[in-house]
Amino acid sequence: MAATEATHDVLVLGAGPTGENVADRAHAAGLSVAIMESELVGGECSYWACMPSKALLRPVTARSEARRVPGLSDAAAGPLDAPAVLGHRDAFASYWKDDGQVRWLETARIELVRGHARLAGPRQVSVGDRVLRARHAVAVCTGSRPVLPAIPGLADARPWTSRDATSAKTVPGRLVVVGGGVVGVEMATAWRALGASVTLLVRGDGLLPRMEPFAGHLVAESLAEAGVFLRTGVEVTEVRREAPGGPVTVVLDSTASGAAQGDTGSGDEIVADELLIATGRAPRTDDLGLETVGLVPGSWLRVDDSCLVTDVPGGWLYGVGDVNHRALLTHQGKYQARIAGAAIAARARNVPILDHGPWGAHAATADTAAVPQVVFSDPEAASVGLTAAAAERAGHRVRVIDQDLGAVAGAALYADGYRGRARMIVDLDREVLLGVTFVGPGVGELLHSATVAVVGEIPIERLWHAVPAYPTISEVWLRLLESYRG
Numbered sequence: 001m002a003a004t005e006a007t008h009d010v011l012v013l014g015a016g017p018t019g020e021n022v023a024d025r026a027h028a029a030g031l032s033v034a035i036m037e038s039e040l041v042g043g044e045c046s047y048w049a050c051m052p053s054k055a056l057l058r059p060v061t062a063r064s065e066a067r068r069v070p071g072l073s074d075a076a077a078g079p080l081d082a083p084a085v086l087g088h089r090d091a092f093a094s095y096w097k098d099d100g101q102v103r104w105l106e107t108a109r110i111e112l113v114r115g116h117a118r119l120a121g122p123r124q125v126s127v128g129d130r131v132l133r134a135r136h137a138v139a140v141c142t143g144s145r146p147v148l149p150a151i152p153g154l155a156d157a158r159p160w161t162s163r164d165a166t167s168a169k170t171v172p173g174r175l176v177v178v179g180g181g182v183v184g185v186e187m188a189t190a191w192r193a194l195g196a197s198v199t200l201l202v203r204g205d206g207l208l209p210r211m212e213p214f215a216g217h218l219v220a221e222s223l224a225e226a227g228v229f230l231r232t233g234v235e236v237t238e239v240r241r242e243a244p245g246g247p248v249t250v251v252l253d254s255t256a257s258g259a260a261q262g263d264t265g266s267g268d269e270i271v272a273d274e275l276l277i278a279t280g281r282a283p284r285t286d287d288l289g290l291e292t293v294g295l296v297p298g299s300w301l302r303v304d305d306s307c308l309v310t311d312v313p314g315g316w317l318y319g320v321g322d323v324n325h326r327a328l329l330t331h332q333g334k335y336q337a338r339i340a341g342a343a344i345a346a347r348a349r350n351v352p353i354l355d356h357g358p359w360g361a362h363a364a365t366a367d368t369a370a371v372p373q374v375v376f377s378d379p380e381a382a383s384v385g386l387t388a389a390a391a392e393r394a395g396h397r398v399r400v401i402d403q404d405l406g407a408v409a410g411a412a413l414y415a416d417g418y419r420g421r422a423r424m425i426v427d428l429d430r431e432v433l434l435g436v437t438f439v440g441p442g443v444g445e446l447l448h449s450a451t452v453a454v455v456g457e458i459p460i461e462r463l464w465h466a467v468p469a470y471p472t473i474s475e476v477w478l479r480l481l482e483s484y485r486g
Contacts, residue, residue: 005130005131005132005133007132007133007134007135008032008033008034008111008132008133008134008135009026009031009032009033009134009135009136009137009348010022010023010026010031010032010033010034010134010135010136010137010138010139010344011033011034011035011036011125011132011133011134011137011138011139012026012033012034012035012036012138012139012141013036013117013119013125013138013139013140013141013142013288014035014036014037014043014140014141014142014143014284014321015035015036015037015041015042015043015101015105015112016042016043016044016045016046016141016143016321016333017042017043017045017046017330017333017334017337018043018141018143018320018321018322018330018333018334018336018337019035019037019043019139019141019320019321019337020035020041020042020043020101020104020105020337021333021334021337021338021341022139022141022318022320022337022340022341022344023035023105023108023110023341024108024110024341025337025338025340025341025342025344025345026137026341026344026345027108027109027110028341029341029342029344029345029348030345031136031344031345031348033110033111034110034111034112034113034132035105035110035111035112035113036112036113036114036115036117036125036127036132037112037113037114038114038115038116038117040096040097040098040101041098041101041102041105041112042094042098042101043143044143044163045330046093046094046098046101047093047094047096047167048093048162048163048166048167049162049166049330050330051092051093052089052090052092052093052166052167053165053166053186053187053190053376054092054376055085055088055089055091055092055093056085056086056089056166056190056194057186057189057190057376057377057378058376059080059085059088059193060080060189060190060193060194060378061376061378061380061441063076063080063193064193064378064441065414065415065441065442068415068416068417068418069415069416070416079195080193080194080195082171082194082195085194086169086170089166093166093167096167113127113130113132114127115127115128115130116128116287117288118287118288118289118292119138119140119288119289119290119292119293120289120292121292121293122293122314122316123135123138123314123316125138126289134316135348136316136344136347136348137316137317137318137344137347137348138316138317138318139307139317139318139319139320139340139344140285140288140301140309140317140318140319140320140323141320141321141323141333141337142283142284142285142288142323143283143284143321143322143323143333144281144282144283144284144322144323144328145281145282145283145284146161146162146163146277146278146280146281147279147280147281147282148161148277149236149277149279149280151236151237151238151239152237152238152239153238153239153240153241154236154239154277156241157239157240157241157248157275158241158244159239159248159274159275159276159277160274160275160276160277161276161277161278162183162187162276162278164274164276165183165187165191165276165278166187168274171191171194171195171196172191172196172272172273172274173196173197173273174196174197174198174199174271174272174273174274175188175191175196175197175198175199175272175273175274175275175276176198176199176201176248176250176270176272176274176275176276177198177199177200177201177276177278178201178236178250178275178276178277178278178279179201179202179276179277179278179279179280180200180202180203180204180206180207180208180209180216180232181207181208181209181210181278181279182208182373182375183278184200184202184207184276184278184279185200185207185208185219185223185375185377186375186376186377187276187278188200188223188228189223189226189228189376189377189378192223192226192227192228193226193378197227197229198227198228198229199228199229199230199231199270199272200223200228200229200230200231201231201234201236201250201252201270202230202231202232202233202234203233203234203235203279204232204233205232205233206220206232207219207220207223207230208375208381210387211375211381211383211387211437212383212387212388212423212437214421214423214437214439215375215381215383215437215439218379218381218419218420218421218439218440219375219377219379219381219439222377222378222379223377226378231252234252234253235252235253236250236251236252236253237251237252237253238250238251239251239275247271247272247273248271248272248273248274248275249269249270249271250269250270250271250272250275251268251269252268252269252270253268281322281328282298283298283299283300283301283322283323283325284322284323285297285298285299285300285301285323286298293312293317294311294312295309295311295312300323300324300325301319301323301324301325302319302324303318303319303320303324303326304356305339305356305362305363305364305365305367306318306339306340306343306354306356306362306363306364307319307320307324307336307339307340307343307364308340308343315347318340318343318344320333320336320337320340321333321336321337324336326364326367326368327367327371329371329373331372332366332367332371335364335366335367336364336367339361339362339363339364340364342361342362343362346362359455366455369385369454369455370384370385370451370454370455371384371385372384372447372448372450372451374444374447376444378441379419379420379439379440379441379443380438380439380440380441380442380443380444381437381438381439381443382437382438382439382443382444382446382447382450383435383436383437383438383447384435384436384447384450384451384454385425385433385434385435385436385450385454386425386434386435387425387435387437388400388423388425388435390435391425391427391434391435396427396429396434397427397428397429398425398426398427398428398434399425399426399428399484400423400424400425400426401423401424401426401480401483401484402421402422402423402483403421403422403423403476403479403480403483404420404421405418405419405420405421405422405438405439405440405443405473405476406418406419406420406440407479408473408475408476408479409470409471409475410470410471410472410473410474410475411440411473411476413471414441414442414473415441418440418441419440420438420439420440420441420443421437421438421439421440422436422437422438422439422440422476422479422480423435423436423437424436424450424480424484426460426484430457430459431459431460431461432454432457432458432459432460433450433453433454433457433458433460433463434454435454436450436453436454438450438476440473442473443473446473446474446476449474449477460481460484460485463477463481464481464485
């Protein structure tokens with residue numbers, strides 16, 4: 001018979017960055033919190049995504065930039081020290097140990113419950129033979145997982161997913177990457193620079209389809225120059241691996257157009273040592289007991305702007321982070337967690353009307369209006385808000401302003417032959433920015449200024465008075481505004 005434990009104000013399923021932030025915000029508001037985790041405290045970002053992937057990529061971009069700086073280029077001409085890079089990655093993944101994260105929970109006085117948590121009815125969660133109850137709220141923060149497409153032979157071939165790609169202990173001789181989104185582009189960049197022969201297969205006609213088209217074009221050019229064999233418009237129809245750990249054969253649709261950059265030398269079959277599938281994600285909700293509260297196991301959770309699940313009565317269940325499918329990014333999950341934590345605390349205090357209007361304290365408005373993202377490729381691609389196409393689809397009357405980043409003095413100093421581009425989307429009716437995109441070395445650090453402009457809905461006339469320091473790459477703002485003003 002299951003033992004019933006002491007009731008907490010808030011129960012959090014999943015101790016990744018999103019869950020930790022929900023727990024922290026609720027606890028800071030004076031509520032008692034227990035958080036449950038079946039793997040490592042710190043979650044996907046800390047051990048298999050953000051931190052290890054960026055640790056792999058930073059030496060790549062640093063070397064690339066150094067090679068374009070006079071006086072330093074010769075010193076950076078050699079190959080990367082792959083064992084050192086992998087060791088650096090291991091350190092940033094905390095050697096896949098969560099002692100530090102656990103100590104933080106202890107210091108914050110948030111109770112940690114190890115084990116697989118499942119909903120067991122309204123305001124109830126079971127972990128093994130234990131049942132925990134929530135006075136006010138249960139927050140599902142279990143994230144998402146990679147999805148393998150239904151390709152014959154794929155599952156038996158044991159391909160890499162994003163976790164394998166960021167934690168591999170050795171550099172494969174030949175790597176095939178399927179998928180032209182963020183994971184596919186970043187891992188193709190990293191493993192090619194570490195010495196692998198990389199073929200990148202894309203079903204569509206370009207890379208980074210959620211960004212402005214020029215972002216994918218510039219990144220594709222750079223990957224090809226680095227020696228990545230890029231094929232677009234191709235379908236994988238079969239995968240074969242005769243022996244565990246042996247070569248893997250990827251069979252392509254012979255009728256596909258298969259436009260290629262670089263000499264793939266592959267025809268309709270490619271043989272590699274490893275295959276990375278980076279084509280999509282699904283919510284980690286398939287074994288969470290959703291059926292006990294009237295939801296479908298394995299489904300995304302529909303939520304309002306406070307991250308309250310709308311399909312469950314009673315106002316107690318929250319879906320925060322990837323599980324709600326609003327914006328599958330760590331920083332957006334943490335943002336939602338701050339919003340949800342504030343909403344949970346307000347509802348616990350019986351606040352009659354929450355501040356749920358646009359940009360209110362209890363509304364995750366940025367999820368739809370101003371999502372920032374950096375792709376840590378070489379060159380970097382960074383964007384916030386709407387693309388030109390998305391703005392027009394939404395019915396806005398817009399003007400698109402483009403600028404060659406390489407023509408800015410700060411970029412010319414940053415690296416010889418600097419290639420990049422900037423775009424801002426102006427709402428002509430309100431004269432505020434709806435979106436901004438940068439592509440080029442080091443542009444990730446430009447993005448927050450754009451995010452502030454979009455979120456703050458700063459009038460163009462006021463932006464004219466935000467003077468960029470000379471000579472920095474940020475002077476691109478002045479060039480964009482000059483183009484707009486004519």
